[in-house]
Amino acid sequence: DGGITQSPKYLFRKEGQNVTLSCEQNLNHDAMYWYRQDPGQGLRLIYYSQIVNDFQKGDIAEGYSVSREKKESFPLTVTSAQKNPTAFYLCASSIYAGQTGELFFGEGSRLTVL
Amino acid sequence: RKEVEQDPGPFNVPEGATVAFNCTYSNSASQSFFWYRQDCRKEPKLLMSVYSSGNEDGRFTAQLNRASQYISLLIRDSKLSDSATYLCVVKETASGTYKYIFGTGTRLKVLA
Numbered sequence: 617d618g619g620i621t622q623s624p625k626y627l628f629r630k631e632g633q634n635v636t637l638s639c640e641q642n643l644n645h646d647a648m649y650w651y652r653q654d655p656g657q658g659l660r661l662i663y664y665s666q667i668v669n670d671f672q673k674g675d676i677a678e679g680y681s682v683s684r685e686k687k688e689s690f691p692l693t694v695t696s697a698q699k700n701p702t703a704f705y706l707c708a709s710s711i712y713a714g715q716t717g718e719l720f721f722g723e724g725s726r727l728t729v730l
Numbered sequence: 731r732k733e734v735e736q737d738p739g740p741f742n743v744p745e746g747a748t749v750a751f752n753c754t755y756s757n758s759a760s761q762s763f764f765w766y767r768q769d770c771r772k773e774p775k776l777l778m779s780v781y782s783s784g785n786e787d788g789r790f791t792a793q794l795n796r797a798s799q800y801i802s803l804l805i806r807d808s809k810l811s812d813s814a815t816y817l818c819v820v821k822e823t824a825s826g827t828y829k830y831i832f833g834t835g836t837r838l839k840v841l842a
Contacts, residue, residue: 658833658835659774659817659832661829661831664829666828704771717821718776719766721773
């Protein structure tokens with residue numbers, strides 16, 4: 617079945633550690649996105665990529681980094697510079713960067729900093 | 731002003747009721763519009779795209795008013811299973827790239 621796979625589903629981290637969240641899609645989508653959601657709040661865009669080897673900062677990119685070496689993969693690293701990293705992280709993709717096309721989401725990764 | 735605004739609710743309605751949500755957006759150049767449903771602690775899932783002429787899918791009707799820059803979602807004959815948060819999403823261009831902007835969501839509770 618085609619879809620987006622995020623791992624791990626739950627992750628606990630000590631302060632000062634970097635962690636990498638995996639996102640893989642087999643939908644042959646061009647564009648991929650990372651969002652963060654805090655309790656009771658909307659989704660905020662961290663980074664997005666519309667083609668391989670290219671990505672742009674979203675609204676809250678500070679303390680995060682990404683790479684897009686393959687079309688299928690868009691990992692997110694939460695660095696120690698991110699002051700409040702505990703959140704629900706959602707990876708998404710869309711078929712192309714054109715006008716139409718909805719977003720498809722993975723099941724999310726829930727990060728807790730101890 | 732937020733780019734996409736929704737009333738957070740919660741909207742508490744009895745089973746069988748009709749309920750309507752509105753969403754306003756600030757960028758008049760926005761191109762595509764969607765309603766997503768999000769259950770507690772789950773990922774958002776597409777409920778329906780919103781077309782200029784309006785569209786209906788069973789008990790759900792979505793409408794777009796470009797002149798006033800708002801989108802609406804109407805749910806008829808509410809079911810208990812409709813209880814969720816409904817997210818308004820706008821796709822817009824920014825310097826040649828495309829972004830999806832989310833509202834904060836409207837919570838719906840359908841009561842038995």
